[in-house]
Amino acid sequence: MRARSAIVVSGQVCELREVVLRNKPQALLDASPKASVPVLVNVAGRVIDQSLDIMLWALERNDPLAWLRPAQGDLTGMLKLIGECDDEFKFHLDRYKYPQRYENVDGQEHRAEAGRWLEQLESRLATHRFLFGDRMGLADAAIAPFVRQFAHTDLEWFARQSWPHLQAWLLQWSESSLFDRIMDKYPPWEPGASIVVFPDPSSRLAEIAQ
Ligand SMILES: N[C@@H](CCC(=O)N[C@@H](CS)C(=O)NCC(=O)O)C(=O)O
Structure with a gap:
């Protein structure tokens, strides 16, 4: 994707x-x-x-x-955030989504850990429409598919979280013609x-x- x-x-x-x-x-x-x-x-x-x-x-x-020249920050900053997504967030996402594939894993604990990482996206999106300013960039396109997977694991739970900016960002992306x-x-x-x-x-x- x-x-x-x-x-x-x-x-x-x-x-x-x-x-x-x-x-x-x-x-x-x-x-x-x-x-x-x-x-x-x-x-x-x-x-x-x-x-x-x-x-x-x-x-x-x-x-x-x-996409490589964000409105705020730079490519290095975007690659750092994407790296965190691919390592830390994805680790917890996989264990939340498929706890049965791992030994001794509590999916809810991993949901909470992944949610903590999402809090920082929420803070970023509270000040700008996209992760690095008011234009979509590489970071948005690289991270949104995984946030979508997280949301779809339990949509009702996701909708109940107080992450209004993150929820709006995800919705905007999933309603775009690119999507x-x-x-x-x-x-x-x-x-x-x-x-x-x-x-x-x-x-x-x-x-x-x-
Ligand atoms: N870091 C790789 C991860 C790729 C990856 O894990 N892809 C999954 C599907 S989304 C896959 O092909 N898994 C191999 C398998 O299930 O056999 C990337 O971003 O391209």
Whole structure:
């Protein structure tokens, strides 16, 4: 989702191969033995297998909405916050969402820990519409998918928390035209399948910029 958002915004055009994780195609394992998604193979054959690196690859090529140059702060600050999200917040999110996959884990404790991290997002969003100022940036696009997963684990509980700015930020993102584009569903790829172009060629950047 992260990677797709940056690909759409930067205007890169890719061949998309949808992967079902319980049935990973050999072509994925050949490209990246780590076998997690997303993986991007560029035209020179470089394999990029971290979603944040795919975002940076796309935006370094073309960044028309200045996602790498936030209205407040800088790229280093955004990368630091994204790093916290990927390490600390994601650790607790996984254990809140799937406590049964871990030994001796209390999902509610991890929800509370993850919630503490969200408090700082709430404070940031109390002063600006987005995490680094009044324009959407890399940090918003990289972090929102995980906050959405957290919210959807128990939507009623999430709605009861006094995080009005965070809730409004998440709603705004999930109602955006960019969100619609990146949530499009595709059939799983298999060898010999016809090429699927992403983003859909009818995509219009002007809509997304709103
Ligand atoms: N740090 C990686 C994490 C990627 C990751 O964990 N992807 C999950 C799906 S969202 C996955 O592919 N897991 C492998 C599996 O379940 O077999 C990134 O951001 O790209």
